[in-house]
Amino acid sequence: MQACGDKPRSGAPKRVRLVDLAAQLGLTKGTVSRALNDHPDISDRTRMRVRKAAEKLGYRPLSHAQAIRTGRVRSLGLVLQVNEHDAHRPFVAEFLAGLSQAASAEDWTLTVATASSDTQTLELLDRLTAEKKADGFILPRTKLTDARIDFLRMRDVPFVLYGRTTDTRGCAWFDIESEKSIEDAVTLLAGLGHHRIGFVPGAEGYTYAKLRHDGYLTGLARSGLPHDPNLIAAPAMARVAGASAAATLLDLSDPPSAIVCSVDGAALGVYDAARHRGLKIGTDLSVISYDGIPETTLLDPPLSTYRVDTRAAGARLAELLIKRCRGAAPEDLRELGRAAFQSRGSHGVAPETS
Amino acid sequence: MQACGDKPRSGAPKRVRLVDLAAQLGLTKGTVSRALNDHPDISDRTRMRVRKAAEKLGYRPLSHAQAIRTGRVRSLGLVLQVNEHDAHRPFVAEFLAGLSQAASAEDWTLTVATASSDTQTLELLDRLTAEKKADGFILPRTKLTDARIDFLRMRDVPFVLYGRTTDTRGCAWFDIESEKSIEDAVTLLAGLGHHRIGFVPGAEGYTYAKLRHDGYLTGLARSGLPHDPNLIAAPAMARVAGASAAATLLDLSDPPSAIVCSVDGAALGVYDAARHRGLKIGTDLSVISYDGIPETTLLDPPLSTYRVDTRAAGARLAELLIKRCRGAAPEDLRELGRAAFQSRGSHGVAPETS
DNA sequence: TTCGTTTTCGAAACCGGTTTCGGCAACAGC
DNA sequence: GCTGTTGCCGAAACCGGTTTCGAAAACGAA
Known part of the structure; x- marks a missing residue:
């Protein structure tokens, strides 16, 4: 039973302020403040006395x-930018x-x-920094040249990238090395006997799209496969664009026996295109x-893909940004992670007719 | 070119405060404040003079x-409660x-x-209200008796429900009348000749689960169909539970020719159970x-379902809550909406053998 | 015991806004 | 011409914390 004044059944118990706590203790609010902040x-x-009293009074x-x-x-x-590609929509809850x-x-x-x-994003950053609604920002889906970074850098507002960028001055980041995963995928397929491996890039401008593209090329080189520009389709982020990208690849005179997609959304369309041509995915x-x-688990056969632990990424980003806001140097806040391969039914040995 | 002091190339332009603006105008800050707040x-x-100056200086x-x-x-x-049923995960981005x-x-x-x-939810509400990080709260997925409501009501903190609840004292809300949609679904199926219509309820405790259950019963009654308790399966929110719920229905000696699900996640499992038994969905x-x-669009055939405009719901809830925070009475802030039927391939006339 | 440190806390300024209060000037009414 | 409003703004208190400054008290060394 806390010693409340004499309001008998007041619904909202009056908030206890620093001065109240100080008065209760016979100290001044300055002293109490310093005590609570470990001066x-x-x-x-x-x-100790202050801590206990604060605890008891619920300050x-x-x-x-x-x-x-x-x-x-x-x-x-x-x-968050929610319009354009809805490809990242599913991650939002986990990321949050x-x-x-x-x-x-x-x-x-x-x-x-x-x-x-993009414009509205900058406007929001402007408002949020002007009104000081946040101490720093997480920037997901970074681009090779990113206006958000320039904006925040100019204003000396802390930020952390979920991704990487070209001009790294003042940048802290956490990112998944998706380029390594794509490279792995190509190597894996080459090992299964595939000679012609197609690639569906991600949306232009984003750093990850370029990195995954690089990963594709590195994978080819490492496997001793030639690089045929015809095997690189148009960028695709979602089902429909993925289908048309796959169509151009499959309609080549010398079509690929395997396709690597930068994002799952595009792979959904690859399934459509294959079905339409009577091709069985996985064989x-x-x-x-x-x-x-x-x-991806709903597809038939389930899609082999590299899964990103989006929740863990979000957690790490928050930790980095808090450190950054507390004064850590951005150069000391740069980390990379890896996606985990989910080997399912959508890939197999190359057909012999190849 | 704003008249900045004499720092030549300082990256961060100094923030302009109320006093700066006042000095610039030859007024006191109190006057400027009142001017900006339309006293x-x-x-x-x-x-007008103050407004223009504030605009010019970027105050x-x-x-x-x-x-x-x-x-x-x-x-x-x-x-947000992210653990238990991941059924609402997809909506998060839109809702936000x-x-x-x-x-x-x-x-x-x-x-x-x-x-x-639930416990952690209350702890978070406690912290956010204690530190006054928010003026009011949106409570999604309300239960028939909801601890969050009791907590906020006791503390006199404004809130708006996305859903309804039993004890409506002090409650404002926006909700979709899903019970009407379920009732419609049953009526529609009965009109197609289905006599035995199964039902897969949502998770117990949530208001919407009870309402949809009620809607199912109302639909039966309106269609003149008898209520057979065997046709009501165990609650299911996601694919696996949906499959086993459907299994018990389909394995009845007198199985239903149609199944209405409270949530799409469960319907995913119904497809599995049907496929497993060689039943063709839609016929x-x-x-x-x-x-x-x-x-739902990925399924074969695509699932007929009632689509909720989650983004619009979020927008309306925000508007209501802001009004509530500004002092509007909760009784004046109660609204209902409707879901839109997406008629696709998963329903059809009842098979004749029925 | 005395003097210089160090420890510990009170007093007051401070942060950047909002709100209250009072007074001066302009204006109307008689 | 004098008084009573009204309009408009300055001065200062105020919100609830944090931080600075200085002084009293406790302590140690000589």
Whole structure:
């Protein structure tokens, strides 16, 4: 039973402020504040006494009241772009879970906004930084040259990339080395006897698209296969574009016996194109893709793909950004991870007719 | 070219505060503040002059500095529960888009946290309200008796339900009348000659699960069909549970010729169970479901389902909650919407052998 | 015992806004 | 011409914390 004044059945128990706590203890609010924030000029005895009283009275500082002096709101910003390709839609929940869980662990929160264009994304970053709704930002889906990075760099606002970029000055990042996975896929297929391996790139401009493209070429080189530009289709992020990309490959006079896709969304379309031509996935045509979206298990046969642990990525990004906001140098906050291959039924040995 | 002091090439242009703006205008900060907030005791001439200067200098108040006096941080809180059933995962991106877009339109932001249990959800609500990280909360997936509602009601914190609940005191809400859709589905199937229509309920405890169950019963009654308790399977939210629920229905001595699912996730499993028994969906067995997740178009045949415009729902909820935070009575903030039927290939006339 | 440190805390300024209060000037009414 | 409003703005308090500064008290060394 906390010693509440004499309001008998007031629904909302009055918030306890720093001064209340101080009065209760016979100290000044400055002293109490320093005690709670572990300043060295407070005796251990007092510090403990204050802690216990704060606990008992349920004192919790208002974050915006702290922010006014410290300048820090303890919040991570995230501007999601939801329009264009809906390919990354499925990851959002997992990504959020990782971010917010890691943020909560440090008593931070997550401020989310969504934009439908690059311009609107910059406007939102502008507003969020101007009003100081967040201390720093997570930038997903980074491009080779990325306007968000330029903007935040100019304003001296901390940020962490989920991806990489060309101009690395002041950049911290966490990224999955998808290029290694694509390279692996090519090597694996070559080992199964495939000589002609097609590739469906991701959307132009994004760093990961270029890296996966590079990974494809590296895989070919490592396997001693020639590079035929005809085997590289048009970029595709989703089912329909994937189908037409696969169509151009399969209609070649010398079509590939295997196709590697940069993203699972495109692979969905590859299945369509193959079905349409009477090709059986896994025997007539091998497909390996990347991402690990839930639909891949629904396909027949299930799609072999490299699965990204999006939740873990989010968690790591949050940790890095918090460190960055606390003053760590961006050069010390650069990490890479790997996707995990899910070997399922969509790839097999090359057909003999090849 | 703004008249900046004399720092020549400083990367970060110094933030302009209220006092700076006031000094520039030869006014006091109190006057400027009142001018910007449209107080009636400021002349139009001054108000205009202040506005223009604020625009020119790019003045944006710090939201946490305002909050300290006003008590409002202009932020909507959302605690997502991501663990248990991953059935709602696909909606998250759309829901967020709706919420944050409507919030942005009013210059508010969205604070998101994720929990993996009911207890953790309450802990997060506790922390977010204690630190005042949000002015109010959106409560998705409401239950018949919901601890979150009790908690927020007790603390006098504004909230809006995405769903309904039993004890409506102090509750504002927006919800889709899914019970009407389920009722429609049953009626539609009965009209196609189905006499025995099975039902796969949603997870127990959630209001929508009970409502959809009610809708099923209403649909039967309206169609003059008898209610056979054997036709109601165990609750299922996802593919595996859906498959086993469908199995028990299909293995009845007098199995249904149609199955209505409370959620699309369960319907995925119904397809599995049907395939396993050599039943052709759409002819041997009709299936109609609810939600409109993307996977439904991938199925063969595509699943007939009632699609919810999750983005629009999010947008409306944000608008309602902002009104609620501004003092509107909860009783005036109660709205209902409808899902849209996507008639696809998974339902048809009842087989004659029935 | 005395003097210089060190420890510990109170007092007050401070952060950047909002809100209250009071007074001056302009204006109307008689 | 004098008073009573009204319009408009300055001055200062205020919100709830954090941080600085200085002084009293405790401590150690000589």
